[in-house]
Amino acid sequence: MREIQEFTLEELKHHLSEKAFSGQTVVLNMGPQHPSTHGVLRLILELDGEIIVNCIPDVGYLHTGIEKTMESKTYQKAEVLVDRMDYMYAMGNTLVYSLAVEKLIGLQPPPRAEAIRVILTELSRIQSHLLWLGTSALDLAAQSTFLYTMRERELILDIFELVSGARMMTTFIRPGGLWRDVPVQFEKMVRDFTKVMPKRMAEYESMLTRNPLFLDRTKGIGKIDTRTCLAYDVTGPTLRASGLAHDVRKSNPYSGYDLYDFDIPTQSEGDVYARYLVRMEEMRQSVRIIEQAMDKLPYGPVRDPNYKYVPPPRSEIGVSMEALIHHFKLWTEGFIPPKGAVYTAVESPRGEMGVFMESNGTPKPYRVHYRTPSGPLLHALPVIAKGHFVADMIGIIGSIDIVLGDCDR
């Protein structure tokens, strides 16, 4: 029986200062079960009193081998796994997967499917930001915000439950379109939400934006500049809060984002407060996009009619022999995309989420790699946190909004 190995200080000495070995600084373990690390994140902190001298993030506690498992499943079955990566943006995970498969094959989802994809992923973004707002404010001792944000998040999860039957792991967006069309109640529920949301946003802002206790804990804390962001490949609200208006929805539009009118909020300070302001404005912009998409939601089919790749509707199976054969072939053998590799990206609430997919001409993906935004954020965390107090670390982790399932996959 082998002994379980752990890191020794000797192995980490290139990350620590010499004082750690002479006992002048303390090396402290934070996590992986610390409630404020937003998941199973372990940080090894070298502390001089209360000041962070060095920080070594240790990830991998949520590594589930999804990329390996996907290689043994057909394209349709592998999709179910990707929901579980960034569980706060499950709609977006399946969207980027579907976009990659569609690019590989050359499928074009119908306009109605694209509009519904935009609505659902924007709702998903608001939902993720609401959870971020609630929990990161909770970390900074603003307890009531959490209760307010959970109330609105529930409205969105109800919409997801209505369309897909599941609240979080939806697998609603499929290669070639959607699983099915949305029910009739969908429009009313989304309209109700977009009507109520601006008022609720004002409520959150009244609790935080000018709250002196919140300002003390966030202004000037955890600064990162654009240059460092780019060097560490940090994207999303953290990059935008440092001043660069980079958003995949604008720079490389997908699913018809070029049809909608919306702004990319930016701030220049790059601190925790700037990231807070950027995310608050992003929620407003998402509501704007949803309203526009609802206004011009076209009618029509929600799946590409290429039945070699997209399952035919159930109603056809009973009356059409061809549809029955296609259905049988698709759910036993799967479909075979042409050989080649593609990369597609979407804007997740945390940054650029991309998928690199390689097909070798078999019904199973030869290699799927998710380029996830949480990894670079954690990589840059030591740069952001150095020189701050341990208590500020909590605010910083909250403000970069990591999801460990997204980082570890």
Place this chain on the structure above:
Amino acid sequence: MNEILSPAVERIQQQFKAQTSEFRGEVTLLISADANVEAATVLRDEFAFDMLSVVTAVDYCPQTNPRFHLVYIFYSTANHAYLNVRVPLDGDAPTIRTLETVYPSANWREREVWDLFGIRFEGHSDLRRLLMPPDWEGHPLRKDYPLGYEEVQFTFNFDEIDIRKPKGVL
């Protein structure tokens, strides 16, 4: 190929004898392993590819020549353009120079590739495993790594199963 990418592609093609291919509008350059740092420096400094979006690998086992393709995807925030660069690597235990000095973000990405594929990065400042436990044996994303269907090693039967495990290849 669009007008943004073509000067960069032509330059890399001429200077590093790269092969170019295009699939679904994506340009991929195939360069040799000894030119990766120089090519990345040219892309960053002269063509404004300021982000290294992806570092990953593809295992073509049982093929050995090349066995791996290391995939880099560069992104330019100024031109909104992606460029794929692939590096073929031979043999079961390949090594390649690290891109950490050119793009700091390569640090964790290369740790992940080392962890899951067993590709060594020369000159890397911190080549520890990223996702798997530090005492893990083998590199899970290799194609010859078993996908389940193994006996589970508990404490009481650890040694018994350890003896029967295939050694060396992983």
